Amino acid sequence: MKPLLYSFRRCPFAIRARLAIKVSGVDVDTQEVSLRAKPKEMLECSPKGTVPVLKFADGQVLEQSLDIMHWALKHNDPEHWLDDDRMITADMLTLIQRNDEWFKPKLDLYKYAVRYPQHSEAYYREQTELFLVDLEERLKNTGHLLAGRHTLADMAIFPFIRQFCNVDPDWFCASRYRNVVRWLDDLLQSELFLSVMRKEGE
Ligand SMILES: N[C@@H](CCC(=O)N[C@@H](CS)C(=O)NCC(=O)O)C(=O)O
Incomplete structure (x- = not known):
């Protein structure tokens, strides 16, 4: 099962996560959430209630946009956004x-x-x-x-x-x-x- 990204279209933190996921080519499902009515399933795995959140089938959760960027780019970083230096x-x-x-x-x-x-x-x-x-x-x-x-x-x-x-x-x-x-x-x-x-x- 693919990881599920809880996202909000205009949120700059969610945008940066989506950019890294997109460039890396990793396959995730995306669920657009309303910040006024956050889904119960999202709050259960990430009670702090901010987006983006990336939920994996095994229960693992990434709930910081930068962690999601790093996770995606570690899989594949075709434009060399990360650096060895x-x-x-x-x-x-x-x-x-x-x-x-x-x-x-x-x-x-x-x-x-x-x-x-x-x-x-x-x-x-x-x-x-x-x-x-x-x-x-x-x-x-x-x-x-x-x-x-x-x-x-x-x-x-x-x-x-x-x-x-x-x-x-x-x-x-x-x-x-x-x-x-x-x-x-x-x-x-x-x-x-x-x-x-x-x-x-x-
Ligand atoms: N440190 C978090 C910050 C995320 C954040 O603050 N997202 C905002 C939207 S831009 C949010 O979800 N706010 C909760 C709300 O408005 O209820 C990250 O990097 O992912």
């Missing part, structure tokens, strides 16, 4: 950690600024910008975050920059982060991304 791997994981732990909470404040009226949307956006400055600098030479090719870092981070862009696309597209805009645009137009965003029947 310890320094590159450390750089990759540190950058992803900064995205998940530093940038993402600030992105949520920006995204849901109306819920936090003590500051303006522009203020919350400004709080995120150190991360964009870092990405912009990294993309300057090769158009990739590190190692001169798309790695786990690019693929794990761009779904969050997509969310950032979607808050105010006009601001983002006119911003000084020209390399980030181009990088995101390329990734959003890639067949890989489009294929993991397709709705059933499309």
